[in-house]
Amino acid sequence: MSDFGASSVEISDVTRTFGSQRVLGSISLSIRASSFHCLLGPSGCGKTTLLRIMAGLDTPDTGVVTIGGTDHSRTAAHRRPTNLVFQSGALFPHLTVADNVAFGLKTDRRTPQGEARSRVAEILDLVAMGEYADRRPATLSGGQRQRVAIARALVRRPDVLLLDEPLSALDLALQLRMRRELRRWQQETGTTFVCVTHNQSEAMELADEIAVMNAGVVEQSGSARDLYEQPASRFVASFIGENNIFEKLTPMDEGHTADGLVFPAGRADSLAVRPEAIRLVPADHPASRGPGRVLTTSFTGKSVRVSLRTSTGREVLAELAPGATTAQAGDTVGIDFDDAAVRRFGAAA
Amino acid sequence: MxxxxxxxxxxxxxxxxxxxxxxxxxxxxxxxxxxxxxxxxxxxxxxxxTQWISQALDYEPFRVGIVYSAQVAALATVIALLLGTPAAYALARTRVPGAGLLRSVFVAPLSLPRVVAGFCFFALYVSLLPSAYGTVGGVAFAHVLLLLPFVVALVGAGLAGSDPALEEAARDLGASPLQAFFKVTLPQIRMPLLIAGVFSFLTSFDEVDLSIFLMPADTTTLPVAIFLRLQQDQDPTTSAVSSLMIVASLVIALLTGLAVRRAGLWRTGRTEGTGE
Structure with a gap:
């Protein structure tokens, strides 16, 4: 598996407008060679358009796409060192699995037939589809079809493999299994993988680096840990993992109140506190930042999740170690968290 | 119930x-x-x-007519497919300005009375293209006008039913736009193409109303020859040649049906499951 390619991708100031709708508003993004990079965002955020621009299936209005140091902004799709795995798989229904995979080797005519055959066999083995080589796509399950689609793109040994929501059509158990496999295939081939997804847990599990997109811009790009611990915007804070977000801050002598809780001083439009940073203390405890009435508690195995309502009616989620609380629904407790656990967005940024 | x-x-x-x-x-x-x-x-x-059948096959205008009709039908079908397929493709897959108008233009010949169309072509050939009158090419060209609406509609429906992502996938895998069309799109629409071709051939082979304006009485297509003979003589020879046409049409329809069913095999049995 040593002949697989890997290139970095550099996207500078790419914009794209469909009619009067601005889909991408000046995107700049660096993707390291041999990394697994996810473009994560809600539907309609422009992530698929950005992926299609990298593939050459769509053309940016302005901006430059550099792959492996070469400007490919105006290169036609069939001449790019990239291959795309379509959301639907887009397998050719009239060809067998082996012919589907061989398709991209026949088009460039540079691969001798014998070598093409062995490469098809090798890649089908990698995705565990070797025994289905003579089947038609219509006879395969959704997961099998997606494996073939990935093999068909990988067999060309692209410098960059682009994946458009490759797992979204599969059921959850299969998704979880294929995440690990995708990760393994990326590591075994060393190819740069760029994967579009709207599923944050998928992105966190797969990616070395995640670019969080919203409304046509990249809000933040970084490792899953960076995004989780240091979200750069309110959107990232709410999109990556669970978060309690507080708005409508009222300044006090020392600090702010928001939704009936006291926060440390500092300029901000909104504040976020992760559920796992929240502690429950007795209601009259001096550390309490405000009272909360317990709405529900549930045990998930690793934690106890407690849903609380503050004095202003705002719902707050706390995730505690099992045994860390004996609070029952209906109890009133004090809500506490460290100053350092509070993330600020807006005015202070 | x-x-x-x-x-x-x-x-x-x-x-x-x-x-x-x-x-x-x-x-x-x-x-x-x-x-x-x-x-x-x-x-x-x-x-x-079998007397009437052999008489029919011995009758010179019928023998000439069968060959003439076959040539006209083959030529008209080929031209209609070659013109209609790209037209249907452009309407289905690209953003042509005035696509709606073009669609109407392609269907318009259907609403034109064939006798009128025949006379129009007669007038055109007599005034501007005397050499086209009574030739295979001249008649076939006129027939193309009748066949195009069917080809554009049938191929267009076929294209509408095939996934445009397949073509993008082909291009992504290194196929030029032309290669992508021939290797991926064409196989998706081969059944509509076959049906459009068979239908065009039979329609053209059978055409009287328009054709009768475009050829001299001594050399005509088979249906026109039948029509002309019937005006002089009502013996079973005409029935015999008609029977041959009926049987041939049924055979062609049967073969087409079989081909469609066979090709359907890799489409049906599609499992839309998401698990393994």
Whole structure:
């Protein structure tokens, strides 16, 4: 598996407008060679358009796409060192699995037939589809079809493999299994993988680096840990993992109140506190930042999740170690968290 | 829900009548062409003869007509497919300005009376293209006008039913736009193409109204030859040649049906499952 390619991708100031709708508003993004990079965002955020621009299936209005140091902004799709795995798989229904995979080797005519055959066999083995080589796509399950689609793109040994929501059509158990496999295939081939997804847990599990997109811009790009611990915007804070977000801050002598809780001083439009940073203390405890009435508690195995309502009616989620609380629904407790656990967005940024 | 026996009987009678209505003329012609009598007097054949069929095949205008019709139909079909397929493709897959208008233009010949169309072509050929009058090319060209709406509609429906992502996938895998069309798009629409081709061939082969304006009486397509002969003579020779056309059409329709069913195999049985 040593002949697989890997290139970095550099996207500078790419914009794209469909009619009067601005889909991408000046995107700049660096993707390291041999990394697994996810473009994560809600539907309609422009992530698929950005992926299609990298593939050459769509053309940016302005901006430059550099792959492996070469400007490919105006290169036609069939001449790019990239291959795309379509959301639907887009397998050719009239060809067998082996012919589907061989398709991209026949088009460039540079691969001798014998070598093409062995490469098809090798890649089908990698995705565990070797025994289905003579089947038609219509006879395969959704997961099998997606494996073939990935093999068909990988067999060309692209410098960059682009994946458009490759797992979204599969059921959850299969998704979880294929995440690990995708990760393994990326590591075994060393190819740069760029994967579009709207599923944050998928992105966190797969990616070395995640670019969080919203409304046509990249809000933040970084490792899953960076995004989780240091979200750069309110959107990232709410999109990556669970978060309690507080708005409508009222300044006090020392600090702010928001939704009936006291926060440390500092300029901000909104504040976020992760559920796992929240502690429950007795209601009259001096550390309490405000009272909360317990709405529900549930045990998930690793934690106890407690849903609380503050004095202003705002719902707050706390995730505690099992045994860390004996609070029952209906109890009133004090809500506490460290100053350092509070993330600020807006005015202070 | 249970149907009453009376309703069942009514349904049976109705279907029987429709079947008789459709098949009766065909049966009469088939019987007339193998019965020794000059004029068919009974639905029970009084013998069997191939006399009329061999007479029909010996009759010079019919022999010329079969070849002439086949040439016209083949040429018209090829031209209609070559023009209609790219037109349907452009309408289905690209953003052509005025696509709606173009669609109407392609369907317009359907609403033009064929006799009028025939006269228009006659006027065109006589005034500007005298050399096209009475030639295979001239007649075929006129037929293309009739066939294009069917080709554009059938191929267009085929394209609408095939996934545009397949073509993008082909290009992504290194196929030029032309390669992508021939290797991926064309195989998706081969059934609509086959059906459009067969339909075009049969329509052109059978055409009288328009063709009759475009050829001299001594060298005509088969249907026109039948029409002209019937004006002079009503013997079973005409029935015989008609029978040949009926049988040939049925055979072609049957073969097409079989081809469509076979090709359907890799489409049906599609599992839309998401698990493994």
């Amino acid at each position: 249970r149907r009453s026996p009376a309703l069942e009987a009514l349904r049976f009678v109705f279907l029987l009548l429709v079947t008789i209505f459709v098949l009766a003329p065909l049966v009469v012609v088939l019987l007339a062409s193998i019965t020794p009598d000059e004029v068919l007097t009974s639905l029970v054949p009084k013998g069997f003869t």
